[in-house]
Amino acid sequence: MTDATRSAALRIAVVGHTNTGKTSLLRTLTRDSHFGEVSARPSTTRHVEGVSLGIGATRVLDLYDTPGMEDSIALLETLDAQAAGARQRLDGPARIQQFLGSGAAAGRFEQEAKVLRQLLQCDAGLYVIDARDPVLAKYRDELAILASCAVPLLPLLNFVRDARANESAWREALARLGLHVVVSFDTVAPARGGERLLYERLATLLDTRGLALLRLAEHHEQEALSRRGAATQVLADLLIDVAACRLKVAHGNDAAALARALDGLNRQVREREQAAVDALLALYRFGREDLDASHLPLSDGRWQEDLFDPTTLTALGITLGGGVAAGAAAGFGIDLILGGTTLGSGAAIGALLGGGLPTLKRFGRRMLRGVGQTLSSAVTGSRYLRVDETILRVLLTRQVQLVLALEARGHAAVARIALSQSLQADLWQGALPAALRRCREYPVWSSLSGEPRDNLARQQMQERIAEATLRAIGRPTGGSAP
């Protein structure tokens, strides 16, 4: 990195009282859940750390995380005393410089000195406020000190959605200090468009240099679109793998062998879903341990409800077709195909496992309908298993729900169930069901049964499904509004 590009980047210091969410803000803005250290304890950050945001590899904005201000009443007193002792009248920055050169800046106020030193070097400062706190004298003193650095300051009200937030009191107090441009931004679950608003407000303080921030906001919106596109590709890949999967059971007349195969398929599908969840988490840059169970429908990076548990369906608002008996739970979600015709969701297997072979004979007539497979099944005694369509709907709905939750970073937590009910109805229409039914005719497309073949057709199908999913998600679903 050359000096030219370094100086071209805007520098913004993130300052504020201790424990107001400065590091959280940086994590949200950089989409890096591993930046710095975050805890509920005050004074977690005690150093100054910079992180860059750019368009491509070009640095546009350097953000600096600073330690919290903790002793501002005493610091302002010291500054006033130093100014009173000076031989001439000093302006704000000169007073700060005088303080930074004094012994106090290396002793009692070392932490505060780091903040001031960094702010003086920056183009602007973001003053993070915990809006739940009352407007105390120490915060006003803090702002007075920061304002004397003569660097444009944008107050950012965090936690404004909290019932205890004193937003109007804060806005009034800030106005009295001459800070009229204020932005509300929830660092943990920002509102849609909140990031753009933040950059726009910041840009107004920076005159022409602020244009870079607007470009950055634009770029981030492009990236969000691109990420959603990639997410639907992950989803389409998963759906094709599961929909197309057809497992051959060599000794289909043997109930034990069938049960084993069923178990294996269940496990494979679960693992495949987990791989997709991991891919989505990586795409949105979350680690498994970053996810808060209360904010996302996952615990430790996994779905809590089992994919093949019938209650999962009802929770997602998916109604079952006929023929699913309660006793069929053992083989729920797996279709046994005999002679090319499906016997209905799990019923056959449940019956088979429960009643043994004689029960299966009832399906004999339907077996005869299929020609090729019937013959091969009759000769070799092999049977085929595949995943039921309802499971595809569960997979689709759950992953879309995850994508939306990751995009809002936990915001949708409260509305989770209500959201998914309407979501699943919206998702399972249009071109999607038909496309997935077509996948079922191409077992070679599934990676569950080995390396997928016929790449071109599979890829075209993946694009088609991804696009259909994107169209389905694109519809307003009652998510977060700006």
Add this chain to the structure above:
Amino acid sequence: MTTPDTDTFSPFDACWLAEAMRLHALDTADPARPARPGAAPTDAATILALTHSLAQQHGYPERVQRWHRHAGWLLGGLGLLAVLAGFSAGLTLVGGATRSVNVLWALLGLIGVHSVALLFWLLLGQASGGAAGRLWFALLQRWGLGASPLPGKSDPLGRALAALLARDGIGRWWFGMITHALWLLALAAALLALLAVLSLRSVTFTLETTILPATVFAAVVEGLGAAPAWLGFAVPTPAMIDAALGPASALQDAVAGRAWASWLSGCVLVYALLPRALAFLVCQTLLRRRRARCQPALHLPGFALLPGLTPAGPGIVDPAPAPQVIGQVAPLHHVHSHGSLLAGLELGADMSWPPRGMGLQPTVAVEEHVDTREQRRALLSRLKSAPPARLLLCVDGRLSPDRGSLRALVDCSFFAGELRVLLLPASCPPERRDAWLQGFTDIGLGGERVFTDAALAGGWLNHHD
């Protein structure tokens, strides 16, 4: 080891490396802890440059070059086989021991299989190149790419190539070009063998049939000969056809023999070599065009995982200072007073004052909220002038403790017989409450000197020695 330069790689190879690195990133991504990677990619040139440099770290470019080398050798070997097969087919069909050649049978042998194969390719050409394409592909993957750098996972380069071939019809034209080139070689060798036999041996051409009338032969020979005739090849006259059909073919004259030889060579050239050459050129042109406009599929997941997509940040520019000492509260000491004082430090405006449920007696002095610098000074001067035996400072547990508040507690403790603190309200967030308790411990306040219950604190203030 020389590292291949970006320039030596075609757009297709650059895309191949990019796709391989995308799959590599997906395979090596740690689900538990994502790297600090870049943003979503929006610019192809950046991605290609980045993936190329990343690919070099894993030795992918060398393996791509190795693949090309091996593909060349394999193609050379197959070409040699094609030449041998074509030549020997030509020799067998016209240069057999009998010296009598059934001319239509020979033509069918020379171009029959080729025509059917060409027709199949035109109708059913697949991106994967069919079974032969898969074999070719598998062979090269085993032999040309070598071992996968990711143990337990199939080679990203192999999968990337399969994906690229599936994209934009590249595979179809590529495999088409290879098959047409091999057929072209085989057919050219067969024609060469034919010409060699016809130049150096005396061959008698015959036409044989069991059931067909002679007119069919005349129509076929003339029909097939029409196109080669435009290029100057001879067409046997009806008399020659009749003669060839006759039993005494040994009497065939030199003119008829030359006409038949010209007709046969012309047919092979026009119906076998030229269509194959045309198909080859079409495939080559289309392939070149498709490969040149090959772009990384930025909409697929995985690219965002690549390190280096965003600029490296400045990192830590100012390290953390040594832990700051706030000081310890004064130990219990005797003061000439029996009074008690209650004061609130930085309390929220919504808290009732004095706190409810303390049951304070009138002897207990109550100070107002202490918030500003001036109020702090006023409290200190009041304490200095008349130090109470018991001082209770009340703090707001919903706020975060900071050095300034803790230091205010320490400062006050020197002007009272004993300082105790009351943490209110009872419903404050547990993590904030724990932070306060930790802060109290740090300045030497602990155990019975910290109240969280207003009634107990009130009892302590009311107490007389």
